[in-house]
Amino acid sequence: ATAAYKDPSKSIRVRINDLMERMSLSEKIGQMTQIDRSRATTDVMSNYCIGNQPKPGDRTPHNFSSRKWIMTINKLQEAALATRLGIPMLYAIDAVHGHNYAYRSTIFPHNIGAATALEARATGVRYVFSPTIAVCRDPRWGRCYESYSEDPALVKLMTETMIAGLEGDIPPNYSIKGVPFVETGQTKVAACAKHFVGDGGTSGGVDRGNAEMPWKELATVHLPPYSTAILKGVASVMLSYSSWNGQKMHANRRLVTGLLKTRLKFRGFVISDFDGIDKIKDANYSYSVEAGISAGIDMVMTPYEFRKFIRTLTYQVEKGIIPMTRIDDAVARILRVKFTMGLFENPYADVEMGSQLGSEEHRELAREAVRKSLVLLKNDDTGRRGPSLPLPKYGAKILVAGTHANNLGYQCGGWTMQWQGQSGNNITQGTTILSAIASTVDPSTEVLYSVDPSAELIELGNFSHAIVVVGEVPYAEFDGDNGNLTIPEPGLTTISNVCDRVVSCVVVLVSGRPLVLEPHLLSKIHALVAAWLPGTEGQGVADLLFGDWPFTGRLPRTWFKRVVLLPINVGDRNYLPLFPFGFGLT
Numbered sequence: 001a002t003a004a005y006k007d008p009s010k011s012i013r014v015r016i017n018d019l020m021e022r023m024s025l026s027e028k029i030g031q032m033t034q035i036d037r038s039r040a041t042t043d044v045m046s047n048y049c050i051g052n053q054p055k056p057g058d059r060t061p062h063n064f065s066s067r068k069w070i071m072t073i074n075k076l077q078e079a080a081l082a083t084r085l086g087i088p089m090l091y092a093i094d095a096v097h098g099h100n101y102a103y104r105s106t107i108f109p110h111n112i113g114a115a116t117a118l119e120a121r122a123t124g125v126r127y128v129f130s131p132t133i134a135v136c137r138d139p140r141w142g143r144c145y146e147s148y149s150e151d152p153a154l155v156k157l158m159t160e161t162m163i164a165g166l167e168g169d170i171p172p173n174y175s176i177k178g179v180p181f182v183e184t185g186q187t188k189v190a191a192c193a194k195h196f197v198g199d200g201g202t203s204g205g206v207d208r209g210n211a212e213m214p215w216k217e218l219a220t221v222h223l224p225p226y227s228t229a230i231l232k233g234v235a236s237v238m239l240s241y242s243s244w245n246g247q248k249m250h251a252n253r254r255l256v257t258g259l260l261k262t263r264l265k266f267r268g269f270v271i272s273d274f275d276g277i278d279k280i281k282d283a284n285y286s287y288s289v290e291a292g293i294s295a296g297i298d299m300v301m302t303p304y305e306f307r308k309f310i311r312t313l314t315y316q317v318e319k320g321i322i323p324m325t326r327i328d329d330a331v332a333r334i335l336r337v338k339f340t341m342g343l344f345e346n347p348y349a350d351v352e353m354g355s356q357l358g359s360e361e362h363r364e365l366a367r368e369a370v371r372k373s374l375v376l377l378k379n380d381d382t383g384r385r386g387p388s389l390p391l392p393k394y395g396a397k398i399l400v401a402g403t404h405a406n407n408l409g410y411q412c413g414g415w416t417m418q419w420q421g422q423s424g425n426n427i428t429q430g431t432t433i434l435s436a437i438a439s440t441v442d443p444s445t446e447v448l449y450s451v452d453p454s455a456e457l458i459e460l461g462n463f464s465h466a467i468v469v470v471g472e473v474p475y476a477e478f479d480g481d482n483g484n485l486t487i488p489e490p491g492l493t494t495i496s497n498v499c500d501r502v503v504s505c506v507v508v509l510v511s512g513r514p515l516v517l518e519p520h521l522l523s524k525i526h527a528l529v530a531a532w533l534p535g536t537e538g539q540g541v542a543d544l545l546f547g548d549w550p551f552t553g554r555l556p557r558t559w560f561k562r563v564v565l566l567p568i569n570v571g572d573r574n575y576l577p578l579f580p581f582g583f584g585l586t
């Protein structure tokens, strides 16, 4: 007869219990181990290593078609299924604004759900390390663009739609609160709410820093999105590298086991960040393993040193340092997600899904998201001809300038093809802002592009309009921590050079966050658009610049005046922003 755990007609509780009874300690610990793809050879998979994710910046070969992805992942799955109990492995990746490590995928403005799930499944990926539900309270933080907002209510709202987009809509009569839910079938993936908790509240916005605040602030500002994620059936929660009042989140048993698992009743699995356990206490690995596992970590992202992890944890269980009940809790949570998402019944990737990667439909969706995310901050009347925007399509002579006008990598930002993002137009497929402008105007309009035009070129060209596209170069995580938040050169100089000489000057700022706009600079700019990190579909920017679509976007975070005044967030007393939370001209 078929073993109960392999019988989908049995309840998940019965399947978990049956399988757990059969598992050896090493098979249980194998389920708790997540390794890097580059280490997942067939014989290593016999250690039941269940998850693989390319480390950030993993040089996923450009020629990796969705078919090649699927073959690679299916081969790993084959090895996992060939083991004694045949527990399928769960392949994970960072898909934070589309399937951003897959060549030719659609890159969205951040955190889009259903389409990202489809593009992940197009390559055989079943688990994504998103959404980031951080509440970024200080734009000096290099991950602020991964956060929806400084306002917990807005982050909660977005979390709700994002978890449903990735995992599917949790059925109204779904058993008990906190139990993970992932639709079976070909279109959804397991999600990961991250990083628990307070990653966006560190002092000075220092990545992996210390969130120094009373419990009340943690509970009212940073915690609320987790209650929403749990209610929506999120499959996993990733812990933050950061600390709360000096205690590492990866070792915080009171918040992970006491609050998240017990009080909030989270029944999915808790995963560490990359080598997050190792960072609990440098040079004392066994202490770190004991502290992290005892705190409540269920799956350990130990990409390379997994043999050391397995050896250490096995020793600690055999010596009774870690009780078997803790191991069983971790494994039961992991198995619950795998059973719920139908991974046992449907372990292999489906080549049929390949066409979803970078599909026209998704690119249209991304273009719509770009249109809705742009925020118009200024649109002055330039005297005789009225405000600069919308720009004319007919009979104009337009100068396009700036480092970000013709650079697909720059408009995508970090977490794109490489962990830190890249520069250039062939990093993947998409539409630059320049090519979008060129294809939007009528042939009667002349468009001239110069990345950093000289004074004489500008004066001799007698342009009727100028569009200057500048901003931040790509960054991720701590590489993006920034204490001055000025518009990087040569952008600042290009703005002055052009806007001092062209009567109608539109500046498009491509950045992951608000940047300093000195009054004298702002006075030269006739129209100012915050474009954030639009991704591959630059057409969405031209749609608004030329009036094919209206500006509707509003600021999801305060546009501060000066860095010395940070942090400044909606709801603060004596709130004195340059542009307030929710601001946006139409």
Ligand SMILES: OC[C@@H]1[C@@H](O)[C@H](O)[C@@H](O)c2nc(-c3ccccc3)cn21
Binding pocket: 053, 054, 055, 056, 094, 129, 194, 273, 274, 477
């Ligand atoms: O990519 C996996 C996870 C990702 O999901 C987390 O949000 C993020 O904090 C993270 N940083 C690293 C990472 C950073 C530097 C060196 C090596 C690894 C790895 N990861």
